[in-house]
Amino acid sequence: MPGPATGAPPLSLNPEQRAAVHYLGGPLLVLAGAGSGKTRVITEKIAELLRSGHQAERIAAITFTNKAAREMRERVGKLISKDAAEKLLVCTFHALGLRFLSIEHAAAGLRRGFTVLDADDSFAILKDLSPKAQKNDYYDLMRQLVGRAKDEGLTPDEALAAARSPRELQAAELYQAYQKRLHTFNAVDFDDLIAIPDRLLRENEELRLRWRERLSYLLVDEYQDTNRTQYRLLKELVGPRGGFTAVGDDDQSIYAWRGANPENLNTLTVDFPNLKVIKLEQNYRCSGRILRCANAVIGNNPHLFEKRLWSAHGDGEPIRILNCRDDTHEAERIAAEIVFRRDQQKAPWSDFSILYRGNHQARALEQALRLARVPYHLSGGQAFFDRAEIRDVLAYLRLIANPDDDAAFLRAVQVPKREIGTITLEKLATLAGSKNLSMLKAAESVEVQKQLAARPGSQVAEFAQLFRHWREAGSRMGAGDLTALVLQESGYAQHLMAGLKDPEARARRDENLQELVRFLREADKGKDGLSTLTNQLALINFSDRDDPGNAVRLSTLHAAKGLEFRHVWLVGVEDGTLPHHGAIEEGRLDEERRLFYVGITRAKDTLTISTSLQKKRFGEMERLKPSRFLRELPEADVRQEGDDPEKEAEEKRERSLSHFARIADLLK
DNA sequence: ACGATTTTCAGCATC
DNA sequence: TGAAAATCGT
Numbered sequence: 001m002p003g004p005a006t007g008a009p010p011l012s013l014n015p016e017q018r019a020a021v022h023y024l025g026g027p028l029l030v031l032a033g034a035g036s037g038k039t040r041v042i043t044e045k046i047a048e049l050l051r052s053g054h055q056a057e058r059i060a061a062i063t064f065t066n067k068a069a070r071e072m073r074e075r076v077g078k079l080i081s082k083d084a085a086e087k088l089l090v091c092t093f094h095a096l097g098l099r100f101l102s103i104e105h106a107a108a109g110l111r112r113g114f115t116v117l118d119a120d121d122s123f124a125i126l127k128d129l130s131p132k133a134q135k136n137d138y139y140d141l142m143r144q145l146v147g148r149a150k151d152e153g154l155t156p157d158e159a160l161a162a163a164r165s166p167r168e169l170q171a172a173e174l175y176q177a178y179q180k181r182l183h184t185f186n187a188v189d190f191d192d193l194i195a196i197p198d199r200l201l202r203e204n205e206e207l208r209l210r211w212r213e214r215l216s217y218l219l220v221d222e223y224q225d226t227n228r229t230q231y232r233l234l235k236e237l238v239g240p241r242g243g244f245t246a247v248g249d250d251d252q253s254i255y256a257w258r259g260a261n262p263e264n265l266n267t268l269t270v271d272f273p274n275l276k277v278i279k280l281e282q283n284y285r286c287s288g289r290i291l292r293c294a295n296a297v298i299g300n301n302p303h304l305f306e307k308r309l310w311s312a313h314g315d316g317e318p319i320r321i322l323n324c325r326d327d328t329h330e331a332e333r334i335a336a337e338i339v340f341r342r343d344q345q346k347a348p349w350s351d352f353s354i355l356y357r358g359n360h361q362a363r364a365l366e367q368a369l370r371l372a373r374v375p376y377h378l379s380g381g382q383a384f385f386d387r388a389e390i391r392d393v394l395a396y397l398r399l400i401a402n403p404d405d406d407a408a409f410l411r412a413v414q415v416p417k418r419e420i421g422t423i424t425l426e427k428l429a430t431l432a433g434s435k436n437l438s439m440l441k442a443a444e445s446v447e448v449q450k451q452l453a454a455r456p457g458s459q460v461a462e463f464a465q466l467f468r469h470w471r472e473a474g475s476r477m478g479a480g481d482l483t484a485l486v487l488q489e490s491g492y493a494q495h496l497m498a499g500l501k502d503p504e505a506r507a508r509r510d511e512n513l514q515e516l517v518r519f520l521r522e523a524d525k526g527k528d529g530l531s532t533l534t535n536q537l538a539l540i541n542f543s544d545r546d547d548p549g550n551a552v553r554l555s556t557l558h559a560a561k562g563l564e565f566r567h568v569w570l571v572g573v574e575d576g577t578l579p580h581h582g583a584i585e586e587g588r589l590d591e592e593r594r595l596f597y598v599g600i601t602r603a604k605d606t607l608t609i610s611t612s613l614q615k616k617r618f619g620e621m622e623r624l625k626p627s628r629f630l631r632e633l634p635e636a637d638v639r640q641e642g643d644d645p646e647k648e649a650e651e652k653r654e655r656s657l658s659h660f661a662r663i664a665d666l667l668k
Numbered sequence: 669a670c671g672a673t674t675t676t677c678a679g680c681a682t683c
Numbered sequence: 684t685g686a687a688a689a690t691c692g693t
Contacts, residue, residue, distance in 0.1 A: 065682065094683045119683080136677085190683050225682085258681065358679055421669060539683055558680050580679060595680085618678070619684040 013037075013044065020245070020278045021045045024052060027242035027272040029223075029265070031249060033309045034294070034601035035285025035564065038247050042219055043075045045245060046088065049217055050080060056087035058216040062234075063092055064225055066540050068562070072221070089215075093230050094539055097193035100211070102532060107204060108196050113402045113531040115187040116538040118391070121407040122178075122189040129177045145171030146178060150191045151228050151259060153198060184438070186404040194229045201236035212239045223248030225260045235271065242272050250305065251298050254558060254595050266304050283309045283601075285564050287316025289637040290607050294600045297632045301590050321630065322610035323642040327361070327572065330610050331368035333642075334569050337608070338552060339372055341567060349375055353553040353565035355599050357578045361571060362554050369552065377551040379559050389496065393516065394537055396486050397479065400470050401531035404438040413439075413463060416495030420463065424456040440467060466490065479533050480521025487513060557599045568603035570596075571610050574624040596629050 013021060017037060020030045021044045032038035042061065049059055061076075063069040069090050077085035089096065098116065101108055117125075126146065127139055145168060149159040156176035163169040182188060188196065201208045218238055220226065223246040226234070238244045246268060253262040269275050283291055291311045324330035338352050345351075354365055362378060369376045395411035402408070413420055431451060432442035442448045443464040449457045466489065474482045487493040493513060497506055524533055553565065557578075572578065579592035600607060611626040 092683060097683095116683095119681095193683080254680080255682080257679085260682095360678080417669080419669080541682075556680065558682095577679095582679070616684070 013040075014280075014282055016278055016280050016282070017041050017044075020280070021048050023276055023278070024049070024243075025276070027238075027268070027275045028245045029268055029275055029277045030245060030247040030280060031265075031277065031305050031307055032247050032280045033249060033283060033307060034252060034598070035283040036280035036309070037284055038221070038249075038280065039072070039075065041280070042221060042245075042247060043072065043079050045219065046076050047080050050084060054216050056084045057089070058214065059219075060089040060091075060096065060215050060217070061219040062096065062221065063090070064222045066092060066095075068221065069095075092539070093226075093233065094190060094193045095536070097197050097233070098535055098539065100197040101188065101193065102535075104197075104200060104207065107200055107207060109183070110188070111186050113186070113529075114535075115185065115398055115402045115405040115408065115531070116193065116535040117182070117185075117187050117189050117407055118538050119190065120391075122182075125181055125407065126174065126178060129174055129181065141167070142171055142174055146175045147191065147259065149175055150195055153195060153229060153232060155199075184404070185406050186402055187407070191229065194233050198229060198233040198236055201233070208236065208239075211237060212241070216243060218244040220244065220246045220248075224250050224253040224262045224265060225255050226264050227259045227261050228264070231261070231264045231267065242274070250303065251301070251594055252561060252598055254561065254591060254598060256591055262304075277305070279305070279307050281307050281309050283311045285604055286311060286601060287313050287603075287605055289315050289318060290600060290603050292637055293319055293607070293633050294597055296634050297593060297600065297629060298597045300632055301593055317606050318639040319633065319637055320606075320608045321626075321633075321638055321640050322608055323626075323640065324610055324612045325614070326612050327364045327615040328368075330571060330612050331364040332371075334365070334571065334608075334610065335368040335372040335374055337569075338369075338374060338567075347566065348550050349552050350548065350550050351566040352569075353555065353560070353563070353567070353602065354569045354571060355555055355557050355560050355602065356571050357557060357580060357595070358572075359556060361577075365554055365571070369554075375549075375551040376554050377548040379548070379553060379555040389512070390516070392492065393483060393487070394534060396470075396490060396492070397483065397530060398534045399440060400467060400474055400482070400486075401529075401534050403440045403467070403471075406439045409439040409443075412490075416491050418459055418463060418491075420456060420459050424452065424460065427452060427456075428460065440464060444468065474530060478521060479524035479530055480517050480519075482530075483520050484517045487517075557595045560602050561598055564602055564604055566603075566605045567608075568599070568606070569608045569610060570599045572612065572615075573609050573627045573630065574611050575627050576622075576624065578627055578629070593629060596627075 017040070020028065020041050030038065030041060032041070046059060046061060050056060061069075061072055063072055069092060073085055073088065073090045076088065076090070089099075091099075101110065101114070105112060105114060123139070123143060126143055130139060130142060149156075149172065154162060156172065156179050159172040159175050160169070163172045182192070201211060215237055218234065220234060225248075234244065234246075246265075248265060250262050250265055253260060256262060269277070286294065288311055291309055291313075295309060322330070322333065324333060334354060338349075341347070342349065342352070356362065356365070366376065366378070392411060392415050395408040398405050398408035399412050410425070413425070428439060428442055428448070431448045432439050435442060435445070435448070437445065437448075443460045444467075446461075449461050451457075452460060470482065470486055470489075473485060477485075496509055496513070520533070523537070553563070555563070573596070575584070578596060579589055583589060583592045609630070611630070612624055614621050614623050616622070
């Protein structure tokens with residue numbers, strides 16, 4: 001059996017890594033190619049900062065997901081003491097902003113117990129404030145425009161002044177109404193967690209100096225994924241001293257579509273003339289051929305910074321291109337290959353991964369893997385909890401913590417059904433508005449209750465009474481116990497159970513609810529109060545505590561960033577899928593190519609790229625062509641397998657020709 | 669107020 | 684095609 005092309009990473013740092021770890025003299029940008037050991041550099045650098053006299057609690061390491069933050073903290077804990085790792089600020093930009101606002105809420109015009117609204121809640125508010133009877137496109141456009149104004153750091157007034165088209169004016173007005181509503185809710189949205197601290201730091205010198213003192217060094221991971229606001233916040237926090245390290249890779253920028261601004265890499269060189277740039281170009285992950293393919297593909301993109309990855313590994317196996325009839329055939333073949341290779345190599349299932357462009361592509365693969373009895377794990381899939389359940393329970397807790405949180409009120413009041421319908425809610429909202437009260441406070445008011453019809457009035461009163469009771473109970477117990485109480489007394493637990501007849505499903509759901517209570521008991525250990533807890537919960541995504549275990553990993557290319565596998569299958573590499581239709585039409589091929597590049601560089605030992613000649617799309621069979629990106633691969637490193645599309649087409653032509661010839665013969 | 673039926677939409681998805 | 688949202692009907 002041939003040994004793997006890859007080996008364990010070396011124990012000592014290479015010269016560039018070492019330089020990046022030891023350079024503390026000023027602002028530093030580390031351009032870390034795929035598989036070049038950037039996480040190692042960040043963790044080693046934290047250890048170096050501690051050695052050189054920085055206090056742990058004044059070092060912040062910013063990641064893009066909570067999962068990454070958790071893993072980073074773990075790795076630092078192993079490298080240095082666990083105690084010091086606990087003191088470090090390892091979190092996302094948003095969590096840092098939340099911490100900032102919890103301390104500085106007065107300066108931000110927020111009262112204690114303010115709420116962080118999630119994306120669904122804030123979108124619902126935008127919809128509610130928009131002119132009625134609009135198409136979905138309209139809301140999406142408005143959300144986009146409001147989001148852009150926020151990203152540019154404009155206040156509603158500034159956005160109104162800057163509006164240059166009727167559309168922008170509409171959006172600016174909506175933005176104004178939206179912020180006003182957030183204010184009355186005593187709430188902020190995700191963007192505000194970055195934008196408000198940024199604005200406060202710019203406008204308030206005392207605050208600025210205090211926070212620059214509070215944080216002595218900042219490390220930012222996945223820097224190419226930062227947006228404009230995050231960059232501004234970073235700049236305010238580090239000040240002219242520039243005590244920071246940004247680590248990123250423009251070739252792995254795949255989130256521009258949701259606001260990331262890879263230009264931030266360039267901006268850094270302008271805003272910090274003394275910026276030092278270090279490139280990490282040695283790849284420790286991929287075989288020689290895989291890396292050559294990756295380099296060849298990404299070489300077709302424009303670059304802010306030139307870099308060329310190299311590897312000390314051997315060539316390894318050629319990259320295989322698998323030509324399949326359709327996506328079902330493709331899935332079956334891959335499932336069979338995985339079963340075969342696992343037996344042959346005695347490798348664990350978790351060495352194998354299948355990556356694709358869109359979530360819907362997972363369906364055929366799942367089916368084939370199930371049939372072949374291959375254990376698999378769908379990353380990003382809501383494996384454990386129904387998200388609706390979590391959000392419902394969270395809404396109850398939010399409303400207990402902040403009675404002004406109308407978004408939470410509207411959610412909690414409607415599940416379980418308690419005979420308070422849209423008409424009653426509309427009346428209640430109008431009454432609340434005229435008296436300048438939040439929904440819950442209006443519901444508590446006897447005066448308001450009297451203005452409603454008898455039956456709805458008493459239902460509303462009963463609902464309000466529950467919350468008075470829970471708020472009082474909450475002062476005596478932790479969040480876990482309070483949740484158990486709320487689940488019982490609200491009838492929510494019963495409501496969830498009622499929907500299920502199957503005793504097994506009931507048991508599973510009951511176990512899930514108990515798990516939630518346990519989780520909250522554990523999470524509340526810090527006992528910072530209910531609102532801190534619910535706000536932190538708003539920032540974490542419950543599916544991200546997934547443990548893939550020993551299973552084949554199915555993932556979108558986006559979700560695969562940062563992961564690596566010995567054997568990777570890249571499926572559906574056809575024009576229209578990768579690059580995606582919309583991207584082709586709008587000429588945005590660069591980001592699609594980077595996506596392909598990210599996929600290629602996930603593989604350590606073997607890479608298989610597959611394409612289908614046809615697949616079903618919107619119910620209709622569609623003929624497909626292999627992706628234009630395949631032509632960018634170096635021929636010497638790839639091997640075609642399966643039905644060659646050109647050969648197949650030719651055979652078909654011949655078949656039909658001879659068919660016609662025969663008919664012609666008969667007609668003679 | 670709620671379940672049944674029709675319409676709509678189809679890319680990635682963090683905090 | 685198939686899931687989710689919007690609308691209809693009692």
